[in-house]
Amino acid sequence: MLTETMSTAATIETKPQPPPAEKIKVKVDGKEVAVPKTTPDPVTGKPLPTSMIQACAAANVIVPHYCYHPKLPVAGSCRMCLVEFGTPAIGPDRKPIVNPDGTTKISRALRPVIACATPVSPGMEIYTNTPAVRLMREGVLEFLLINHPLDCPICDQAGECKLQEYSVDYGNSESRFVEAKVHKPKRVELGPRIVLDDERCILCSRCIRFTRDVAGDDALGFVNRGSHSTLTAYPGRAFDNNYTLNTVDICPVGALTSKDFRFRMRVWFLKETRSLCTSCATGCNIVIGSREDAIYRYEPRENDAVNSCWMCDHGRLNYKWIGREDRLVEVRKREAEGRGQASGSRSAAPTWSAVLGEISQKLKAAEPGSIAIVASARQTNEELHLLAKLAKRLGALTDSVPRIAAGDKLLLNADRNPNSTGARLTGIAADPMGSNLPAIAGGIRSGRIKTLIVFGEDATKCGIDADLLDKLELLIASDILPNATTRRAHYLLPGCAHAEKRGTFTNTKGRVQKFLKAVEPRGDARPEWEYLHELLVNVTSRDGIASIEGVFNEMAKEVPAFSGLTWATLGDTGISAKI
Amino acid sequence: MIIKRKKLSLWERLYLPAMLGGFKVTVRHFFKKKVTMQYPEERWVVPEGYRGAPYLVKDQEGRTKCVSCQLCEFVCPPKAIRITPPGPTGVPGAGNVEKAPAEFEINMLRCIFCGFCQEVCPEEAIFLMQDYSLTGTGRDGMIYDKDKLLALGGVHNDQTRKWNRKAEEARAQGVKP
Ligand code: SF4
Ligand code: SF4
Ligand code: FES
Numbered sequence: 001m002l003t004e005t006m007s008t009a010a011t012i013e014t015k016p017q018p019p020p021a022e023k024i025k026v027k028v029d030g031k032e033v034a035v036p037k038t039t040p041d042p043v044t045g046k047p048l049p050t051s052m053i054q055a056c057a058a059a060n061v062i063v064p065h066y067c068y069h070p071k072l073p074v075a076g077s078c079r080m081c082l083v084e085f086g087t088p089a090i091g092p093d094r095k096p097i098v099n100p101d102g103t104t105k106i107s108r109a110l111r112p113v114i115a116c117a118t119p120v121s122p123g124m125e126i127y128t129n130t131p132a133v134r135l136m137r138e139g140v141l142e143f144l145l146i147n148h149p150l151d152c153p154i155c156d157q158a159g160e161c162k163l164q165e166y167s168v169d170y171g172n173s174e175s176r177f178v179e180a181k182v183h184k185p186k187r188v189e190l191g192p193r194i195v196l197d198d199e200r201c202i203l204c205s206r207c208i209r210f211t212r213d214v215a216g217d218d219a220l221g222f223v224n225r226g227s228h229s230t231l232t233a234y235p236g237r238a239f240d241n242n243y244t245l246n247t248v249d250i251c252p253v254g255a256l257t258s259k260d261f262r263f264r265m266r267v268w269f270l271k272e273t274r275s276l277c278t279s280c281a282t283g284c285n286i287v288i289g290s291r292e293d294a295i296y297r298y299e300p301r302e303n304d305a306v307n308s309c310w311m312c313d314h315g316r317l318n319y320k321w322i323g324r325e326d327r328l329v330e331v332r333k334r335e336a337e338g339r340g341q342a343s344g345s346r347s348a349a350p351t352w353s354a355v356l357g358e359i360s361q362k363l364k365a366a367e368p369g370s371i372a373i374v375a376s377a378r379q380t381n382e383e384l385h386l387l388a389k390l391a392k393r394l395g396a397l398t399d400s401v402p403r404i405a406a407g408d409k410l411l412l413n414a415d416r417n418p419n420s421t422g423a424r425l426t427g428i429a430a431d432p433m434g435s436n437l438p439a440i441a442g443g444i445r446s447g448r449i450k451t452l453i454v455f456g457e458d459a460t461k462c463g464i465d466a467d468l469l470d471k472l473e474l475l476i477a478s479d480i481l482p483n484a485t486t487r488r489a490h491y492l493l494p495g496c497a498h499a500e501k502r503g504t505f506t507n508t509k510g511r512v513q514k515f516l517k518a519v520e521p522r523g524d525a526r527p528e529w530e531y532l533h534e535l536l537v538n539v540t541s542r543d544g545i546a547s548i549e550g551v552f553n554e555m556a557k558e559v560p561a562f563s564g565l566t567w568a569t570l571g572d573t574g575i576s577a578k579i
Numbered sequence: 580m581i582i583k584r585k586k587l588s589l590w591e592r593l594y595l596p597a598m599l600g601g602f603k604v605t606v607r608h609f610f611k612k613k614v615t616m617q618y619p620e621e622r623w624v625v626p627e628g629y630r631g632a633p634y635l636v637k638d639q640e641g642r643t644k645c646v647s648c649q650l651c652e653f654v655c656p657p658k659a660i661r662i663t664p665p666g667p668t669g670v671p672g673a674g675n676v677e678k679a680p681a682e683f684e685i686n687m688l689r690c691i692f693c694g695f696c697q698e699v700c701p702e703e704a705i706f707l708m709q710d711y712s713l714t715g716t717g718r719d720g721m722i723y724d725k726d727k728l729l730a731l732g733g734v735h736n737d738q739t740r741k742w743n744r745k746a747e748e749a750r751a752q753g754v755k756p
Pocket of ligand 3: 064065066067068075076077078079080081082114115116117
C-alpha cells in the first residue's frame with residue numbers, strides 16, 4: 001500500500017523532460033544570449049514559446065514584475081514588466097537589412113510590450129532600461145498605489161514587499177491622488193490558515209492561478225469590476241487545501257497573510273537558515289526564519305528536483321514542538337534495580353562524559369546477541385550510519401519505526417519519516433521497515449535481549465510495552481521530547497531537533513540533501529551524531545573524525561549508495577544517490 | 580623610535596612664573612558671576628528640542644500610538660529597545676489599527692538619547708522628552724516597560740489622526756473599517 005501511494009505522489013522531478021529545443025539568439029540591453037525557442041510550461045510541461053522575461057533572466061537582467069511567476073501560467077495583467085524592443089528590419093527581398101557597418105539593422109517597435117507574455121524571435125533586441133520604460137514603471141506604480149492603504153507599519157509583508165521595493169526603485173516619492181480611496185474588506189478569514197486584506201491586493205491573480213493550476217483546488221476568484229475588484233473564495237467554500245500558505249509566499253504584497261505568523265515578528269529580524277522539512281519523506285527544501293533561538297516560520301526554498309517553490313501547510317506549521325517547554329534538556333541517569341527504583345531516583349547531575357563512559361563500558365561487557373537497537377527514520381543519515389556501525393560491532397538486532405499516514409498527489413508523502421531511505425541504505429532498518437520490532441519484543445520477553453537502545457522513538461508505541469521495558473537490564477534512550485520510554489530509561493541522552501544541528505536526509509527518491517543549524521540546542525542537549533560518534537570511538541577504541549563533514553564523508557565511503565558524495569558537493573539542493 | 584626629551588629653558592625651569600599664570604586664572608574667575616548650579620536642589624531649564632529619554636505617547640482618545648512595527652527596535656544603535664509584538668490575534672478592539680505592542684521595553688542604561696527611534700517612527704508614537712537624569716536602584720529598574728513609558732510620555736496632540744480619517748472614509752463607503 002505504501003509503495004502505491006508513493007508512486008502516485010508526483011513531484012516535479014517525474015515530469016517528462018522535453019527534448020532540448022533549438023536555440024535562438026536575442027540581445028538583452030546589448031548583451032547577446034542564446035535561449036531555447038520553447039520552454040516547458042511550468043504546470044503542464046507543454047512546450048511554450050520562450051518569453052522575453054525568460055530571455056532577460058537568462059541574461060541576468062531582472063525585469064520588475066508582479067503577476068508573472070516562473071512556476072505559474074502567465075496572466076499578463078499587472079503591466080509592470082513593460083519593456084521596449086526591436087526586431088531585425090526586413091528589406092523588400094525578405095532578407096534582413098544590413099547596416100553599412102555590417103550589423104543587422106534593427107527596427108524599434110513603436111509601442112512597448114509586456115515581457116512576461118511576449119515570445120522572443122531570432123535577432124530580437126530587448127531594452128529594459130530606457131527612459132520610456134522607467135516612466136512606464138513609474139506610471140504603473142502610481143496606478144497600483146491609488147487605492148493602496150499604505151499601512152506598511154501594520155503590514156506583515158513590510159520588508160519583503162515588492163510594492164515597497166519597486167516603489168523605492170521606480171516610484172514617486174509623493175502621491176498626487178487627493179480623492180478618497182476605494183475601501184474594501186479587511187481582515188477577511190479566507191480559510192483556516194489565511195487572513196486576507198483586500199485593500200492591499202494588487203489583483204495580480206497569482207494566488208488564483210496557484211490554487212487552480214498547481215494545488216488543483218479552484219477556490220479563489222475576483223468579484224466586482226474596475227477599482228472595486230475584490231479577491232474572494234467562492235461563496236460557501238473555505239480556502240482550506242493543504243497548500244494554501246504558498247499563496248502567502250507568492251502574494252507580492254501583504255494581502256494574503258499567514259494566520260500563524262501574523263503579527264509575530266517583523267521579517268527583517270529573522271535569520272534565514274537553509275534547512276529541510278521533516279514532516280514527510282519528500283524532503284521539501286525550506287528556509288527557517290529564526291530570531292534569538294526562537295523559530296518563527298518555515299518557508300519553502302526552490303529546488304526543482306524536489307519541491308519546486310512549494311511546500312504543504314502540514315509541514316510548514318509543524319515546527320512548534322522545537323520550542324516546547326518540556327524539551328529534554330539534561331543528561332539523566334536512573335539507578336537500576338534496588339534502591340528507590342520505583343520513584344526513578346536520580347544520582348547527582350551526571351555529566352555527558354561520565355555517562356558516555358559508563359554506557360560504553362556496559363556495552364563492551366554485554367554478551368553478543370543481548371543488545372537491540374530501535375532507531376528512528378527521523379534521524380539523519382550520519383546518525384543512522386553511526387548507529388548501524390555500533391550495531392554491527394555489538395552484534396545487535398536493529399530496526400526503525402515506520403510512520404504511515406495519508407499522502408496526497410502533490411508533495412505530501414504517505415511515508416511521514418523524513419529519512420526512511422536513509423534508514424534502509426545505512427542498513428539500520430529491517431526490510432520491510434518495522435518487521436524486526438516483534439522479534440525485539442519477543443527477545444526481551446524471553447530474556448535473551450537484556451539491553452535496548454532507543455533513538456528518537458517511543459518503544460511502547462511500537463509493540464515493546466512498558467512491562468517489557470521494565471524487564472530490561474539496561475535501557476538507553478535518546479530523544480527530544482519526553483515519552484513513556486524516556487521516563488523508563490536508565491540513561492537518558494537529550495538530543496537535538498534538526499534545526500539545532502547539521503546533517504543530511506535521503507528523501508523518498510534517494511536525493512541526499514543537507515540541512516544547516518538555525519538555533520542553539522536547549523540546555524545540555526547535544527547533536528546525536530556527536531555522542532554516537534563518541535560512543536563508537538569508545539566501544540571500538542579507534543580514533544575518529546569528530547566533525548559532521550568527516551562523518552558524512554566517511555559514510556559516503558562505506559555505504560555503497562552514497563559512494564562518490566562528499567559534504568561539500570551536496571551543495572544547497574542535494575544530489576540524487578544511486579538507490 | 581627614540582624621542583629626545585627636550586631640555587627645559589631657564590624660564591620654564593624657574594617654575595614660579597607658570598604658577599603665577601595659573602593663579603591669575605583662578606583669581607579672575609573668583610570675582611566673576613558664579614556658574615555652578617546647586618544640583619539637584621537647583622535645576623537647569625531644559626531648552627526646547629532637547630533630546631532626553633524616549634517615552635511612548637497616547638493619542639487624544641487614549642490609544643497607544645505605537646503599532647509595534649519594530650522599526651525603532653531595528654534602528655536603535657545600542658539595541659536598547661525590545662518590543663513584543665501582539666501575535667496572531669492582534670489587539671481586540673483596536674479597530675482598523677489592528678496592532679499594538681504586547682510589551683515595549685527600553686533599557687535606559689543602554690539608550691544613548693540619539694533620537695533615531697523618534698526619527699524612524701512612522702506613527703509619531705515615541706518622542707525624546709526632557710528627562711535627562713534617570714536614576715534607579717538596580718539594573719532591572721532601569722528597564723522601563725510599556726506602562727511606565729506610556730505614563731511618562733503622556734498624550735500627543737496629533738493633528739493628522741490618519742487611522743480615524745481612514746475609518747471614516749471607509750464607513751462613508753459602507754465598508755467596515
Ligand atoms: S491576494 Fe496577493 S496574490 Fe492574490 S491577487 Fe491579490 S496581490 Fe495577487
Ligand atoms: S534614543 Fe537612540 S538609543 Fe535611545 S532608544 Fe531611541 S534609538 Fe535607542
Ligand atoms: S508581470 Fe508581465 S504583466 Fe504582470
